[in-house]
Amino acid sequence: QLQLQESGSGLVKPSQTLSLTCAVSGxxxxxxxxxxxxxxxxxxxxxxxxxxxxxxxxxxYNPSLKSRLTVSVDRSKNxxxxxxxxxxxxxxxxxxxxxCFGVVTFCDSWGQGTLVAVSS
Amino acid sequence: DIxxxxxxxxxxxxxxxxxxxxxxxxxxxxxxxNWYQQKxxxxxxxxxxxxxxxxxxxxxxxxxxxxGTDFTLTISSLQVEDFVTYYxxxxxxxxxxxxxxxxxxxx
Numbered sequence: 008q009l010q011l012q013e014s015g016s017g018l019v020k021p022s023q024t025l026s027l028t029c030a031v032s033g034x035x036x037x038x039x040x041x042x043x044x045x046x047x048x049x050x051x052x053x054x055x056x057x058x059x060x061x062x063x064x065x066x067x068y069n070p071s072l073k074s075r076l077t078v079s080v081d082r083s084k085n086x087x088x089x090x091x092x093x094x095x096x097x098x099x100x101x102x103x104x105x106x107c108f109g110v111v112t113f114c115d116s117w118g119q120g121t122l123v124a125v126s127s
Numbered sequence: 128d129i130x131x132x133x134x135x136x137x138x139x140x141x142x143x144x145x146x147x148x149x150x151x152x153x154x155x156x157x158x159x160x161n162w163y164q165q166k167x168x169x170x171x172x173x174x175x176x177x178x179x180x181x182x183x184x185x186x187x188x189x190x191x192x193x194x195g196t197d198f199t200l201t202i203s204s205l206q207v208e209d210f211v212t213y214y215x216x217x218x219x220x221x222x223x224x225x226x227x228x229x230x231x232x233x234x
Contacts (some may be wrong), residue, residue, distance in 0.1 A: 033198040034174065044134075044223075053225055053228050054212065054216075054224075054225040054228075055225070056221075056222050056223040056224065056225070067222075068222075069221075070128075070222065071222075079183075080176075103170055103171075107169075107187045107218075109176075111158075111159055111161070111176055111177045111218055112161075112175055112218035112223065113161040113176035113177070113182075113218065114161070114163075114171070114173060114216075115173045115176075115182065117170035117171060118170065119170055120169075120170050121221075122187055127206050
């Protein structure tokens with residue numbers, strides 16, 4: 008069973024860069040069929056998929072965030088990261104990292120989530 | 128983007144009731160639908176994948192059905208711990224998208 012844990016800054020000023028890391032344990036990020044995803048949830052609202060990176064290092068991003076987004080992986084540390092530039096209050100959310108499996112892409116492993124507030 | 132329209136947004140029910148939550152996709156997505164349960168302050172938990180396959184460890188009172196554009200999550204007999212929020216998600220194409228959620232409340 009994979010365990011995921013987010014870490015990073017909980018408060019970011021407007022126009023600055025949001026940076027988060029997800030540490031993966033209980034298995035390798037080279038596990039066949041898995042993609043490594045970021046998903047966010049604004050307070051009191053629904054879930055929004057941000058993007059993912061697969062085992063080959065290929066990324067796919069939500070077009071609504073693509074121009075500001077970078078997802079990368081550090082396999083030596085078994086972790087992956089999110090950078091979102093030029094943040095505004097609309098980026099305030101709980102950010103989850105998740106391992107999602109298979110062609111059907113179901114997310115069966117989630118971090119606990121970390122709240123990131125964008126405020127001056 | 129594929130839109131997932133989930134209904135109802137909330138419902139009131141009693142322990143032991145049978146409830147059904149629906150999700151409609153804006154285009155045909157075969158069986159590429161997953162269902163999640165989210166408790167307050169917690170990460171979503173996978174219940175059903177590929178429209179109808181029960182995730183390991185999930186009670187059998189949960190079931191899913193549908194294909195194409197219309198999907199349902201059914202809870203056959205509500206238990207106290209089931210009064211939380213449920214989301215559908217399509218994985219037919221990126222961006223992955225979620226329904227707006229259904230909050231199940233105690234009547």
